[in-house]
Amino acid sequence: MTDKKSLVKVAGILGAAALTFSLASCSGGQSVADACNIANSTVNEATGDLQSVLSDAMSGEGDLSAAFDPITEALEEAQAEVTNEEVSSALATFTDELSAMSGTLEGYEIPDTSSIDPSDPAAMDKLEQMQAEAEEMTTKLQEQSTSLTEAGQKLQDLCSAG
Numbered sequence: 591m592t593d594k595k596s597l598v599k600v601a602g603i604l605g606a607a608a609l610t611f612s613l614a615s616c617s618g619g620q621s622v623a624d625a626c627n628i629a630n631s632t633v634n635e636a637t638g639d640l641q642s643v644l645s646d647a648m649s650g651e652g653d654l655s656a657a658f659d660p661i662t663e664a665l666e667e668a669q670a671e672v673t674n675e676e677v678s679s680a681l682a683t684f685t686d687e688l689s690a691m692s693g694t695l696e697g698y699e700i701p702d703t704s705s706i707d708p709s710d711p712a713a714m715d716k717l718e719q720m721q722a723e724a725e726e727m728t729t730k731l732q733e734q735s736t737s738l739t740e741a742g743q744k745l746q747d748l749c750s751a752g
Contacts, residue, residue, distance in 0.1 A: 625677035626749035629668040636664030653699070658692035680745040687738040694730055 637660070665685040672678045701720045706713045 620672065620674040620677075622674055622677055622748060622751070625672040625674035626745075628671045629665075629677065629681055629745070630749070632664045632668040632671070633661060636660040653695075653697065655692045655695035655698070658688060658695070662689055662692060676748055677745070680741070680748050684738070684741040684745050687734065687741045691731065691734040691738060694727065694734060698727065 662685065665681065665688065669678060669681055669685065672681055701724075703717060703720070706717050708714065
């Protein structure tokens, strides 16, 4: 009889554990909405002065890729706080795409063409080389921009639905 009581106790404990686990999996974890709120608020704080940073970089007063640093850092911070798998995955993809774009721009400076003499063949060759490099970078950035936009749209769609 004792074996039967022990078996009933064990079954009861296992049943309670299973019920607790199933209830925890239903109610536990982070909702999509909560995860998206974390991601959005963190990124919005980081992008506050993005326009001025980009403006400085475009005028030759800074590294264009540095404009992405605060956003990338904010996205990484948000990823550490987001535990919802769907949002975390979409956020990771978006962060990776943004990092790739930043990497492409790293060290790139907009060339100063104001001092190029159009009558100097060597200067014109240099200008053509700069234009070719700029076109190559623009093509790569357009591809990366498309990937970034797609990743952002996926994250937005997920957050809108959640």
